[in-house]
Amino acid sequence: MKKLADYKVGESIDLYLLIKQSIKGVTQQGSSFMTLVLQDKSGDIEAKLWDTKEEHALLYAAASIVKVGGELHDYRGKNQLRIKTIRPVKEDEGISISELVPSAEKSKEVLLEELMQYFFEMKNPHIQRITRHLLKKHQSAFMTYPAATKNHHDYVSGLIDHVVSMLKLGKALADLYPSLNKDLLYAGIILHDVGKVVELSGPIATQYTIEGNLLGHITIMVNEISKAADELEIAGEEVMLLQHMVLSHHGKEEWGSPKRPMLKEAEILHYIDNIDAKMNMLDRALGKTEPGEFTERIFPLDNRSFYKPGIE
Amino acid sequence: MKKLADYKVGESIDLYLLIKQSIKGVTQQGSSFMTLVLQDKSGDIEAKLWDTKEEHALLYAAASIVKVGGELHDYRGKNQLRIKTIRPVKEDEGISISELVPSAEKSKEVLLEELMQYFFEMKNPHIQRITRHLLKKHQSAFMTYPAATKNHHDYVSGLIDHVVSMLKLGKALADLYPSLNKDLLYAGIILHDVGKVVELSGPIATQYTIEGNLLGHITIMVNEISKAADELEIAGEEVMLLQHMVLSHHGKEEWGSPKRPMLKEAEILHYIDNIDAKMNMLDRALGKTEPGEFTERIFPLDNRSFYKPGIE
């Protein structure tokens, strides 16, 4: 079935879409309107709803599903949708939000299964038990949350998708550099961003929570490791080492890690996190670019444009 | 009784001193010697012990008390002690370490009593209970540890001395700016550096512990607040607010706070900490300087020299 991203300027659409964002406005002349961001799995698009009334705010609030007819046109270099018809979805049409939000390519169950394989290569019982305990405690959210509100892996199950990809890279590195401790490295990869399930509001229309703003996912997770060790009655250096892995994974104080990596595995964790996030951003930006052209500027990559070679 | 700091170049001494540091060396020609740093309450001094033997290392290890005779001379602008006689103290001479290390002017008991008064101005029961709980848990170390290994309040009971001084300043500010929340501010002041009792090794010959290096006193204390709340079965915003107060008190990411202050009281806590530490450093450096002269460079004050005016 044709999706939002498959339509071109000038074409007409008639689709079920999810309202990702909904903002009320008033024109300079004083009449009301609404700006909607509408999405399906393939992407999103902006649309204006002119001359709106009070009741429209509720009808077309964020996270609602609507049936929309209209036409695509180009507004300042970005596609925009001119709405001709719009109505809330009816219950009996049987459309669920999960059909309309982008998500990891693999199912969350498959991803979890892949992740669980890595425990078999871990030997240290303390590290294993703490990691399993925390994974289990947060498993449901961990399997559906995105890894970030934007930029990279910002889709349903993006967090576990990112972690599984990092584990693969971690295994490749541990094979090439056998002095790396797999227990620390794999546990660090699995736990490093679990704090996001508290820092962020959820898988849809994701925002920062108050606790996310005031403490941040790093501190949240370091606390969790501490509590897990208490609950499991585990003492020993492993607790501190795992906390340090999470604490230092942003690599520098100015990037939010109060301690720089002081374990070889912590240094490598920082690199693995970076490479996987950057590959995700680059693949996405280059996917929208023609050979022989430059991508749009990518803010978290120092605002650089990348070139897509014309050669094959 | 005349103390180490009272002697001048050329004078002879005959004193009980504590060995603060003890390092073995070999001259370029191959003979052994030891470099000792000797101290009493008034200050410390370097001394060389020439042509030493294996057994001297044990006899004159750090934290031992010795009876030393010798003469002060100037070596490259710093006083040095030429040792003429040295021997370990005998048990029946009755000299204890506490007589030989600098400490806060007031006794730790007096300081604790002053500190406890501030609880009477606090109203929020959650904040009070968590703060009292953690103070009690770490009370013994909290009353004897220094606030730092060097630079400011780096003496026995320096930590509680610093905290009481900050509380006084906090009260003055809360009086001038009544919108400040005293619960948060006082609790933040009391708790902000308690993590030092884990980060540092102890009141004498203080060094960083492994946990201190890998986690740091901020993270250690944020964990402790989290556990205290669990033990006391306190839930609610107060826990997160207290954690944020401690987390952000270094003021900037590059100074070790993974979150900048986002509470008015957290911003002010950072200032109070700074002012009290700087006044301590400045008073110490200016105390060693003549009117009309500049102090030595003070590294943690951006390596500045300060001028001591000639006017009164």
Add this chain to the structure above:
Amino acid sequence: MKKLADYKVGESIDLYLLIKQSIKGVTQQGSSFMTLVLQDKSGDIEAKLWDTKEEHALLYAAASIVKVGGELHDYRGKNQLRIKTIRPVKEDEGISISELVPSAEKSKEVLLEELMQYFFEMKNPHIQRITRHLLKKHQSAFMTYPAATKNHHDYVSGLIDHVVSMLKLGKALADLYPSLNKDLLYAGIILHDVGKVVELSGPIATQYTIEGNLLGHITIMVNEISKAADELEIAGEEVMLLQHMVLSHHGKEEWGSPKRPMLKEAEILHYIDNIDAKMNMLDRALGKTEPGEFTERIFPLDNRSFYKPGIE
């Protein structure tokens, strides 16, 4: 009487307002309009005047008082006024500008009296005489100017309000740290920003003067101290010390002080200035914020948002 800040979106107003800013514009279709910023003591609001003619520019210039009728609406998250009727105030209506601009809570006379008390604690005659001389010379402007064009204490008599608040804080610090020299500290507080009366254009519609741009209030005031000493025939270290207090009060070269503080009192002056300015900004921003919410971003506080706790 109900003021501008008391009205909500949708309500009608009929008020005397001061035109704070007046800018002419042309629509893309070529018709003329004016953008006015209108204010009373409680705040300000933007309004558009459509299809204007040449003569309106004069009639509705900045610093004019007008009688305005209209309705508040929301434009891109900011309140805006839809003007229905507007006319210049008539002389016999007896509205003065001072009724329409925000100002310090206390009267300038009260503030001056409070300030003068601090001279009684000063002992050094040279410092006192120079400070009194310069205060007298610039007294009239000093009592009405704001401390800045925006951000903090940016209202009529904001400068003296800021200085009196700083003196209180200075006194509290001098009581806690008795080694501080009150002569230097109080004189430094009083004089540090007097140069603003040359740097800025006046209490209303405040802008930077050319001299303000090319020299700045710090340099202007350091010159003034030098001249005052000559006029009063005062020689001696005090002149240089006062100049250094003013010169260094921004704390760092990159913040406009060509010398960093090299006097203990200069270091503390920098802190006092900072704390008082920040408390003013924070109280203002938090005053507009609901408990459990974050303030808007505050640019001069590193663009941070602050959280207003929900606890009491």
Add this chain to the structure above:
Amino acid sequence: MKKLADYKVGESIDLYLLIKQSIKGVTQQGSSFMTLVLQDKSGDIEAKLWDTKEEHALLYAAASIVKVGGELHDYRGKNQLRIKTIRPVKEDEGISISELVPSAEKSKEVLLEELMQYFFEMKNPHIQRITRHLLKKHQSAFMTYPAATKNHHDYVSGLIDHVVSMLKLGKALADLYPSLNKDLLYAGIILHDVGKVVELSGPIATQYTIEGNLLGHITIMVNEISKAADELEIAGEEVMLLQHMVLSHHGKEEWGSPKRPMLKEAEILHYIDNIDAKMNMLDRALGKTEPGEFTERIFPLDNRSFYKPGIE
């Protein structure tokens, strides 16, 4: 056979050693001496030769082999050799320099063979031909030079060792992220540091050449690619792409790359280079450290100390 690194303080040695560095000195009292750095495959050590004469300078110049007897002692925490006997090696003793300098674990022939395998995965004929051409042109030096004068892979054949290790990592990444272009990535890895064979003086007693100082290995290699393309009469985007890979591999302007990476493969090349260099430095530093201890500070890793866990 026992090597330099196997001896402990107090033991006597009698070894063939290479003079790595030789510097003349005069004592403050005016007598001549020489400071030698002596090495074998296992490491190096400093030694003093007292009361030397003119002719000793030639006899014991850098890159000479000597037979040395003496004893190890500790000087300021570093081992030093007290020379008792020293003489130049005799030709018939059959000692070659290659026996006395550290080198890659695998032979350069084996490393080259491993490297050549990667050409089989490359498809683009232009990229292949340019890469092969430049490899052949500089092959002899490329196989013996170190990758740097110090810090990482600073031994004979260190350059090719580093490149082969990077190729393995590159292959692992290309397998995980199939969108990576192997032609660009492998060619970039092979060529990125070939300019070092001009920038540095040679495999022994390595220093920067004048051209190395004034142009640097990046610029040198970018020129070489340009010339190679001309000689092979290859035109087309590939030339520019290869030049960009080399040009940008330091990642940032301030690290010596006049252009930041603008190709996905260039971004990844920068990471691969970093990871392999850091693993080499970390393994070396941790190899000299006991479990439960911290390494010495590693300057190119932001001067950090790393912790070697006590757990297994």
Add this chain to the structure above:
Amino acid sequence: MKKLADYKVGESIDLYLLIKQSIKGVTQQGSSFMTLVLQDKSGDIEAKLWDTKEEHALLYAAASIVKVGGELHDYRGKNQLRIKTIRPVKEDEGISISELVPSAEKSKEVLLEELMQYFFEMKNPHIQRITRHLLKKHQSAFMTYPAATKNHHDYVSGLIDHVVSMLKLGKALADLYPSLNKDLLYAGIILHDVGKVVELSGPIATQYTIEGNLLGHITIMVNEISKAADELEIAGEEVMLLQHMVLSHHGKEEWGSPKRPMLKEAEILHYIDNIDAKMNMLDRALGKTEPGEFTERIFPLDNRSFYKPGIE
């Protein structure tokens, strides 16, 4: 004849103009329009063309000449042209692009002649031959290209204009500081920006080329010097010195020079380039400013405003 810059707001024009930029747009209501930037030698102006059709895009593409009638009005402090009539120029009207683009005051032939005089003061045959060779190779573009896409010397023949001005300044400096080597200095000035003829797209509607983005004019020119030396069979230090002059002329790594200047002449070249560019920007900005006023902010001069004194 009256030019674009001579008209004031409210006046009518009827002029031949060059379309410098042409961008299609759609109003929020969905109708098409075009934004044109129109220029003649005296400057440029923005204009809107409303309700356009498909065919207009071709008719009014960038680099086309048009005959335009209309009226100037002010839009947000910038002049804008309200188009009343517009049509493509006819061939028999005999208007050429060169009549409509700003260019250096002197003709390119005169500038070249001035430049060539400096060869007479050069003595080193290697430096001379390489410089002449490269000048000849790129002469045609070198004589017409701008020195930059904006900011300074951004007009037809701006590059050679900038170079000739720099040569004059170079000669003045060489006269004042006779230790400067004129061969290196003059050759460095002539060659430093020749790479711009590859980095930029041409004299009209100038943009960066792909090669310009990926390699940059510095690297491009350093390659060219290398090739020129090969073609001329010149070996010797001069080649490396010239490469270093070009390589380092941006002065710092973060400004795009992978090596900082390490030759006295390279250091001076950087200053000459800076002074001449800044004088060009300052004269332009001050030319548009009234005495007693400040210029607009000049971005490449750290975003500063400059004051134009009222004195004569």
Add this chain to the structure above:
Amino acid sequence: MKKLADYKVGESIDLYLLIKQSIKGVTQQGSSFMTLVLQDKSGDIEAKLWDTKEEHALLYAAASIVKVGGELHDYRGKNQLRIKTIRPVKEDEGISISELVPSAEKSKEVLLEELMQYFFEMKNPHIQRITRHLLKKHQSAFMTYPAATKNHHDYVSGLIDHVVSMLKLGKALADLYPSLNKDLLYAGIILHDVGKVVELSGPIATQYTIEGNLLGHITIMVNEISKAADELEIAGEEVMLLQHMVLSHHGKEEWGSPKRPMLKEAEILHYIDNIDAKMNMLDRALGKTEPGEFTERIFPLDNRSFYKPGIE
């Protein structure tokens, strides 16, 4: 007559020398010695005086002239003098300090005459009168002071030497860029560093004064301009413009200018100052370097080494 700089290692000297610096020391074994820095016009050298007594400190204090016999030797790559005989000069030997300190090549009278010529090109009477007034007021010190304590023009009359050289460069620039205002530029050059006569202690054994440390030469001179204008009863923009020229001549806040240049002439003054200082440092460092070698690192030039080409 052969001077200090003409002797080589191994040669004997017998010269009158000035003691530039004199520092007492004690060996680790406890005997006294003195470290002297001895100079004549050609340069300076370090020497040790062993086994000294109390009275030697006075006899061989800084700024004394001595007759010294001894031998040059090399100590850690620096020449050092082994003293064999030393005695204070006798009055009847008729040696004056001025014969033994380096100074500008031209006499101060000639330099002043050259400087005065530039007044003939100045037209604005206010600027002229203020500049002449301040030159006259400080003329005597201005003609003998160095421009700095080290790095550049750090010799007797170095200040006026630097200013005259800058005036020549200023004239060359004003000829090339006729829009420059010569009044401002020349006055700015003459006045920019006059404050050094207060900031520094004098022409011999130059140090910073207290006022120099607390206020700095920029602030001192800006005050002086202000006072001069008052004394000469000159009002008008010129006073402010001259103050800005001096105030901004370090170019950036972090380099000690509280305002960045906002006048074209101020921007150029900063460049002229820089170029002249750098040429002085470079000529000095390159003068001590052989062709084909690098200079020692030059700290104020970002610690760079410069290459002295082998070509002529």
